[in-house]
Amino acid sequence: MHIFKKNGIISIMKILNAENVSYAYKSEEGETLAVRNVSLSIEQGEFVVLLGHNGCGKSTLAKLLNGLLLPTEGTVSVYGTPTTDPKKIYEIRSKVGMVFQNPDNQTVASIIEDDIAFGPENLGVNGEEISRRVEEALEAVGMLAYRKGTPFKLSGGQKQRIAIASVLAMHPDVLILDESTAMLDPCGRQEVLDTVRHLNREKNMAVLLITHYMDEALSADRILVMEQGEIVRMGSPKEIFGDINLIKECKLELPISCKIGYALSQNGFLTDTCLTDEELVEAVCRLS
Amino acid sequence: MTRNVAFGQYYPTGSVIHRLDPRTKLFAGVVFIVCAFLASSYWAYLICYAFLFSVVLLSKIPPLQVLKTVKAVLAIVVVSVLINLFFYDEGTVLFSWWKIKITDGGLLYAGKMVLRIMFLVLSTSMITLTSTPTELTDGLEKIMTPLKYLRFPVHDVAIIMSIALRFIPTLMEETDKIIMAQKARGASFDHGGIVARAKAMLPILIPLFVSAFRRADELALALDARCYNATEARTKMKVLRFTWADLTAFLVLTACLTITALIYAGVIPL
Ligand SMILES: Nc1ncnc2c1ncn2[C@@H]1O[C@H](COP(=O)(O)OP(=O)(O)OP(=O)(O)O)[C@@H](O)[C@H]1O
Numbered sequence: 131m132h133i134f135k136k137n138g139i140i141s142i143m144k145i146l147n148a149e150n151v152s153y154a155y156k157s158e159e160g161e162t163l164a165v166r167n168v169s170l171s172i173e174q175g176e177f178v179v180l181l182g183h184n185g186c187g188k189s190t191l192a193k194l195l196n197g198l199l200l201p202t203e204g205t206v207s208v209y210g211t212p213t214t215d216p217k218k219i220y221e222i223r224s225k226v227g228m229v230f231q232n233p234d235n236q237t238v239a240s241i242i243e244d245d246i247a248f249g250p251e252n253l254g255v256n257g258e259e260i261s262r263r264v265e266e267a268l269e270a271v272g273m274l275a276y277r278k279g280t281p282f283k284l285s286g287g288q289k290q291r292i293a294i295a296s297v298l299a300m301h302p303d304v305l306i307l308d309e310s311t312a313m314l315d316p317c318g319r320q321e322v323l324d325t326v327r328h329l330n331r332e333k334n335m336a337v338l339l340i341t342h343y344m345d346e347a348l349s350a351d352r353i354l355v356m357e358q359g360e361i362v363r364m365g366s367p368k369e370i371f372g373d374i375n376l377i378k379e380c381k382l383e384l385p386i387s388c389k390i391g392y393a394l395s396q397n398g399f400l401t402d403t404c405l406t407d408e409e410l411v412e413a414v415c416r417l418s
Numbered sequence: 419m420t421r422n423v424a425f426g427q428y429y430p431t432g433s434v435i436h437r438l439d440p441r442t443k444l445f446a447g448v449v450f451i452v453c454a455f456l457a458s459s460y461w462a463y464l465i466c467y468a469f470l471f472s473v474v475l476l477s478k479i480p481p482l483q484v485l486k487t488v489k490a491v492l493a494i495v496v497v498s499v500l501i502n503l504f505f506y507d508e509g510t511v512l513f514s515w516w517k518i519k520i521t522d523g524g525l526l527y528a529g530k531m532v533l534r535i536m537f538l539v540l541s542t543s544m545i546t547l548t549s550t551p552t553e554l555t556d557g558l559e560k561i562m563t564p565l566k567y568l569r570f571p572v573h574d575v576a577i578i579m580s581i582a583l584r585f586i587p588t589l590m591e592e593t594d595k596i597i598m599a600q601k602a603r604g605a606s607f608d609h610g611g612i613v614a615r616a617k618a619m620l621p622i623l624i625p626l627f628v629s630a631f632r633r634a635d636e637l638a639l640a641l642d643a644r645c646y647n648a649t650e651a652r653t654k655m656k657v658l659r660f661t662w663a664d665l666t667a668f669l670v671l672t673a674c675l676t677i678t679a680l681i682y683a684g685v686i687p688l
């Protein structure tokens with residue numbers, strides 16, 4: 131984690147801050163309050179996972195965080211600048227990069243390097259610098275060899291890595307991934323997750339990962355649980371997955387290792403909650 | 419079907435032709451098309467094809483690869499040959515059977531027709547084989563720049579074209595999938611008259627449109643998330659540069675066009 135010294139006080143840099151944010155979709159039939167009174171912040175280098183069942187408002191929250199939607203109530207600010215400031219909105223969007231679900235619907239050009247260049251071109255970065263950023267972004271996702279190729283011939287996981295690279299080229303400080311692994315096969319999913327973890331660890335990139343796969347949340351620094359537009363719980367993986375009532379209430383599912391561990395502890399075999407496969411194996415080995 | 423579409427067939431070799439400015443290639447496209455229509459004698463075609471062949475050689479693309487692009491229009495070539503053979507009745511009759519007469523004039527005319535269609539396809543393919551869609555749309559954007567002063571959204575049009583080209587293969591693939599899905603449900607697309615067949619297309623078109631709109635929705639978000647329209651002063655990764663090679667190409671193209679035009683006008687008796 132990045133630590134700044136300011137006036138002798140050590141403080142961790144907050145990138146993104148949402149305070150009492152609500153959002154209502156307005157239509158002819160009336161209003162749908164999709165996000166209710168949410169407060170959260172994301173700090174430099176953090177890995178945060180947002181969980182919640184279908185339709186609880188995760189995507190809406192994500193869009194509020196980079197100013198694609200503006201809050202009906204409350205404020206979202208990035209480095210202290212509110213997303214409602216029209217002069218700064220593009221700066222905010224370049225700092226809060228967003229990767230969506232379907233990689234096919236995020237590519238704008240037929241050649242990979244041109245697609246990656248799209249973001250920095252929009253921001254008015256000069257040509258040589260763009261070229262450098264394209265190379266750096268492709269390198270970061272391990273796709274440099276494909277620079278001149280076309281995205282059509284790639285696998286789903288590779289396409290999604292290109293989508294990540296195209297966001298990286300804008301030099302964001304947070305990466306929001308809205309179910310970016312949902313359409314991928316297990317291999318592709320692993321590929322994308324490894325890439326994201328690598329960025330988080332090696333490049334100190336803060337990540338907000340929205341997902342339905344509980345196992346992706348196991349290595350998070352923090353988990354946020356959303357239910358009917360509200361963040362009902364925030365905590366470490368151990369706290370969240372250790373609370374079986376919360377999991378049930380929010381219609382979530384335990385990761386398989388936690389499930390087995392829970393069943394074993396119900397029968398009095400284990401005392402601690404086990405998170406990962408390794409922890410479970412260790413605990414079971416200690417039994418005999 | 420998805421594989422041999424004309425777009426996205428970019429064949430990178432890094433040759434001189436590939437490195438030409440896209441504006442030069444667009445000019446070449448215009449010259450080629452005009453030449454194909456002006457070429458009136460076999461001599462004119464000989465010149466055009468000689469020129470095209472030298473371009474192919476310079477581009478370092480295997481000639482067979484270039485020839486393959488004709489496959490897509492083979493049916494049109496065959497039909498136009500047959501029509502011209504059977505219905506052109508000037509000249510001496512070489513062969514006749516029932517109401518069909520084949521004349522030497524028809525034969526010559528059909529031959530020219532083949533040369534013309536092939537030239538059109540081959541020459542335009544040379545452009546798409548040697549430049550990426552982005553280069554072409556960038557080139558068009560540059561050419562259209564003066565229209566900016568008339569408040570014409572030049573950049574937006576360029577982006578629209580680039581996205582359209584980029585989505586052709588995706589939507590083709592999707593069409594294939596929908597067709598298979600409908601076939602699996604017992605739909606048939608090759609029975610009945612025209613009306614029945616047109617009706618059978620409906621269950622393909624509707625899901626295709628629905629999906630295209632959904633894609634457009636997501637794409638719009640993705641464009642916004644990547645700061646589309648952030649500044650008027652947007653930049654380009656690859657700055658277009660007009661080089662000596664481009665100047666040479668321009669001169670050669672103009673010469674080729676002039677000769678073909680002069681033959682057409684009868685100034686050069688070939
Ligand atoms: N454009 C819209 N107009 C009106 N209502 C909307 C719109 N988009 C979403 N909603 C509603 O807002 C609520 C939250 O939707 P959202 O897409 O944020 O949920 P989500 O948690 O991302 O769901 P999922 O897991 O399915 O992606 C839902 O009840 C949904 O019906």
Ligand SMILES: [Mg+2]
Pocket residue numbers: 188189190308309
């Ligand atoms: Mg969603």
